[in-house]
Amino acid sequence: MSAAAGIEFVADNKGSEAQAVLAGLAEHRRAAMAARPGALVSHPLCFLRRDEAGTVRAGLVGEVTMDWLFIDKFWVDERLRGQGTGTALLAAAEAEARRLGAVGAHLYTSSFQAPGFYRKHGFREVGRLEGRPSGHHRLWFAKRFGAAPG
Secondary structure (H helix, E strand, C coil): CCCCCCCCCCCCCCCHHHHHHHHHHHHHHHHHCCCCHHHHCCEEEEEEEECCCCCEEEEEEEEEECCEEEEEEEEECHHHCCCCHHHHHHHHHHHHHHHCCCCEEEEEEECCCCHHHHHHCCCEEEEEEECCCCCCEEEEEEEECCCCCC
């Protein structure tokens, strides 16, 4: 019998099969965090900057869960970069995360995106996957609130 026997491929990461995997993972987390069930509560966050017409020109999407802010998506329109919009969005997200009891923030980005921005705001690189995509790197950053930059 091969190691792959019984393994099924489903080309859908949002359907009922994927939901069953997520449910199993959630149950495992609940058991592991039984002493602190509140830490598993997810607080979704979305901060936006709109132009005069109401069009979204920048935003940060994330969640506070397991004591940390995870910044999932962060974008600033090219025309607004360098004007403090990203800094203001990040500050708003961090303030809300602290209000919710988070001890820090973490995220991933690519070397061709904004690693310098995150370093400037006190994040430090905690991981790197070279060659994703080819010629670039996937970078993981984190910072504890109240910690000295660097």
